[in-house]
Structure formats: C-alpha cells, structure tokens
Amino acid sequence: MAKLNMVKALNLALREEMEADPDVLVIGEDVGVDGGVFRVTEDLHRTFGNTRVMDTPLAEAGIIGASVGMALYGLKPVCEIQFSGFAFQCFHQIENHAARYRRRSQGRFHCQMVVRMPYGGGVRALEHHSESEEQFYAHIPGIKMVIPSGPRNARALLASAIRDPDPVIFFEPKALYHAAKEEVPDEAETLPIGRAHVDREGRDLTLVSYGAMLRVCREAADLLQETDGVQAEIIDLLTLSPLDRAALTGSVQKTGRAVVVHEAPKSFGPGAEIATSIMEGAFLSLEAPIRRVAAFDVPFVGFAREKFNVPDVARVVAAARETLAF
C-alpha cells in the first residue's frame, strides 16, 4: 500500500500496463522528457524509451489519427491531449474514425485505444483549460466515456480502459490531480467500465455525480446530514457511457428523489440523459421532479468568475432542499 495522489496513481497504472503488454504505447505532446504538463507520464520514457513513450509534433488530429492507425494494426496507444479544450482539433478523428472503425469494417478492425485528457475548472486557468466537455463524447456511439473521482479508482479505471477493446475517452478531473492522497494497493487493480459506485448510502435523496463534482456532492451530503438530518445517497457514475442505468434506477427506487450534478453546461448535458433514464426506470418511485445542478449555458467565464458558474455546495444543497420539500 502506498498513499498516492491522482497524478501518481495514473502514472502507476500506465507503468503497470506498459510492463504487462508491449503493445501499449504512450503518445502525445510533451509526454516524454517533460513527463506531460501535469506530470502524469513522468519518467515513463526512462523505462520504456522514446519508441513507446512518444513525444509528437504539436498536432492533435495527427496524434489521434496516427493512434487510430496504430490501433488498427494491433497496438494499444494511450494518447494524451494536454487539455480537453484542445480536443476539438481531433474530435473528427475520435467521432469519425476511432468510434466507427469496428462498425465500418464489420469487426475486421477495432480501435483499442485510450484518449486521456484533463478536464474541468478549479485551477485558475485560461480559456480552453477549464471547460467540461464530457457530453460530446458520451453522445458518440462506439465510444466509452470514463471519469474517475479519486486516486484509487483513477488507477483501476485507467488499467481497465487500456485493456478494453473499445476506444475509451478518459477524462481526468484536473482539480483533483493533487487534491488528495489515497491508499492504493500494491498489486494491479481494475474496475469494471460501465458500473457506477455507491459512494455513500442514504435513504432520503440520491445525488448523482462524477469526477470533480463528487467532492462537492460529498460536502453537500455532509451539510444536509448535519443541518437537515437528511441522509443523501451518492452515486459516483465513474463511467458516463455506457451509463449504469440499473444503479440509478435502483437508488431512486429507494430514495424517490434525485439531484444530478455536473460541471458541463446544463442544456443537452449528461444530466438530461441521467434524469430521463431515472424517469424511464423509476417513474413510479419518484416523489419529486429530478433537479439538475450544472454550469450555466454560457461559454468560458474566466477563472475570476468561475466559482459563480461551476456548481458548488450551496447550489447542490438548495436543489436538494427544493426536491425534498416538493
């Protein structure tokens, strides 16, 4: 057991998977000598050399496009895009090709590849360095979309993503990179993709979230417990697509109320799909309309005003109270 932050835990997963499988490569901008802008790939090039830890020219479509080609050949590239805000320059390679090659070739080819990218606010950063764009990827058939919430599940989910035969978009909540350390077991660990985790059990209300917003939900649940005596259950989705609808339905059948919290803008965001899935699966158990707490439908607001846009504990608590009072 070692206490690791999320950066070190992700680095550990990469190292373990590269040791276990010579087909696994790390590819991206500054992932070699520099160790990545957040140091997730630090020192990997020393162990595995620069043919497996590849510093690429500065071109996102080239990185993802070439990785698609490598995957079609049978390699398992793990790509790093420095910030999710830059991934629109390779979005076509993800949507048009990584997601579709299995279909297009009728199973003759598939893209076993992972695209890692830091997402979300909380680090006082410039435009394109603070946004949440998970909804775009969760919407693509053929893609799996994974978002860890802590060092231990980050390490286990990254290992699973690398071993998964389908292309996985792996969003890393950059606000949590150094936020906390957690015990991580010595032996390699995986977590099933597509399975949500009940982070906290409760009977009065379900808070649904993932990634960096999990922390906000935990604090909100603490506050609700202390001030209102409300026991909130927290569902940590971990995978957005394919969505664990059974976990959502099961929880709301018990609690009858749900609040969905995410950092992406509200309209057509993950909350819409989550709320609808709950409605379809647990309509007769619902005691109140499902609430969504999300960023407003506005573009980047600048980090000076970020705290007014990204959901915080007060907004989650307020939504929970409205739901409970309905």
Added chain:
Amino acid sequence: MGAEGAAVPRTIIETQFAVEHLSILDSDGNLDTALEPDISPDDLRRLYRAMLRGRRLDERMIRLQRQGRIGTFAPIKGQEASQMGSVFALRETDWMVPSFRETAAMLWRGWPIQKILLFYAGYVEGGQPAPGQHDLSMTIPVATQLPHAVGLAYAAQYRGDDVVVMAYCGDGATSEGDFHEALNFAGVWHVPIVFVVQNNQWAISMPLKKQTHSRTLAQKALAYGFPGIQVDGNDALAVYAASRDAVDRARAGGGPALIECVTYRLGVHTTADDPTKYRADEEVKAWEKKDPLTRFSAYLEKKNLMEPDLESQVDAEIARAVQAFEAMPPADPLAIFDHVYAEMPAHFEAERALLAERLRGRADAPPDVEIPPPSPPMRGQRRTSRWQN
C-alpha cells in the same frame, strides 16, 4: 521594414528543393525507351486487365446508379493508370489505405466486385476487408485516412514487420489539415509510407488553381523533409516506375515519399454531381485524348501482348458479380446493433428487442410503412454536400 530592412544582410540556408517530373509513355504513344521500366509480359497484361476492370466496372456502376440499383458513388474514369501504376508496386503484405475513389486499386487488392456493389447499395457489410487483407476500409472525410496510414506504418516499424504503406488522396485533400499533419508525422517519424496524390484537377467544382497557389502538389512533401515527385498520372509506366522507386526506398528504410499523379477526372465527382456546370467540354475532350487505357493498350499492341476477348471476359465477370449481388438475401435489420462495441451494452438489448418486436409484426408494434426507394439523383441536380446519398 522597407528599404531599411532589405539592407540587413541575410545568410543563405542551403536547401535542395527540386521537384522531379516523370513521363515515359506519352499520350501519342511515344515511348522513352531509356526509362521504360522492366515489367514482365505477364505483369504488363495483368496491369492492363486491372485497369480495364476498373474502367468497365465504373461504367457498369454508373448505369446501376442511374437505375437506382446502387446509391451515389465516386467514379474513377480517367484515373486507372494513377491507381494501378501505384498499387502494382505493393506486395500483398504491404498495406493499402484508400480514400473513396480507388475502385481499380481496391479490385487489384482483392476486394470482390460484389462487396463493392454492396457498399454502394448502402450496406455496411461492403466495407469489410477480408481476414488477412492488408487494406483499410474506404474513408470518406477527405484526408482523414492519411494519419491512419502513418500510424499503420509506425506500428509496422515498431513490430519490426517488413511493410510499406501506400495511402491515397486527391488534390482537394492537400488543403486539409489532416494531410499536413500526416505528412509532418511521417517525416518526423521516418516511417515507410508512400503518399499517392491523384491530382485529377477538380475537387467537385474547385479547379486546382483555386485549391493551391503551389506550382505542384509534389513540392508539398519537400516542406516535410522527404521527396515528392510529379508523374504523368495517365502514364501507367511512369506511375509504376516512380511508385516502385518510392516503395523500394521506403522498404529499405529511406522513409516517406509522395507521388503526385497528374491525371483527370473524366466523369462526375460523384453520381450526384453535374460537371457541365463548372467546366468546359473542350477541357474534358482534351483530356479524353490522353486516356490512360488507350495509351497503354497501344503500347501492349506494339508488343503483341493484347489478350483477345479481354473486354468480354471482364464484362462477363462483372455481369456475374452484379447477378450475385442482386441475388443476395435481404440483410438482417437487427445487425445494426452488431459491431458497435466488442460486447453489446445493456441498453442495446432493450432497443434491439424493440426493433425485433416490430419486425415480428406484433400487434403492439407500429405498423409497417412501405417506404419507396429513393429516386436516383437526376442529371443537373447538384447537392451541397460533397458526399451525400
């Protein structure tokens, strides 16, 4: 800056920026014997047969499309030498990465005619390369297949496999970002790849001079640190000679190369397009005189290598394939849920069951509605998209 700026002394960076041009068999049938590549009589016959297969299938497919029996496709007429001269230089174990106008090259690589027809009839099954076949599927978004080709070449090199990758694109593709990213990566990684640019002069309605201010497309390779050569793309011998050199060089560790085949799209961009709107008949007629098949057949005749009845043999083969294609049983609608993920996710089961119910004609399923087949696009009917059914 002005005059003052000009007075600042400059140093000269010594570069070697030369673009070669190669032509061996011209449109009048004149052969440059000194450059004539060494191709066995059997291979010459195979080369011509392959070009003819491409041409005759193309013509047959246009009729099938006009009759509504297949959908929109991109004809190759005029580009047979560009495709066959290049792909002929590959081994079966090498990889071929097509865009969407490489029917002749695909036939040569073993794609059955029936499968190509199936693809254009709207069935995804037609996009499946055979097991062990070293070809990617057709890629429609322009130039986006080129980074894949670079990745394949890198992977082959990483595994230590003796593989060269040949990737196709057109003149329009050279304006796309993915073209430049692919060439840049190929140069930096020094991978065994040959880019074949079929410069057919027109990207739908855009003539080459509006596509680029560069004098040649071949020279674009020079900026990425590897050679580019321009060849007469209607001269199968020149295309082959340049391709063989580039493939041999890549195989020997010499890195990437680019071949610009100067050719012409004698027909439509796709069957949804009417080129009389944007180009003059005289231009087309001038290029018809440079037809790659006429030139090559004359060359073979001089060598006494023309096979008798070749055209009827090819046509009979195509007719058999069309017959087999049309005799295929209707495809299973439930197959739309296959080949999305390695394992079907939970929510697919409900959706698949919904469709299955409907197909069984259950009372609670919505009634079947007869949907008439789409009528084929008419001549003169232009669509806004560059690739649209």
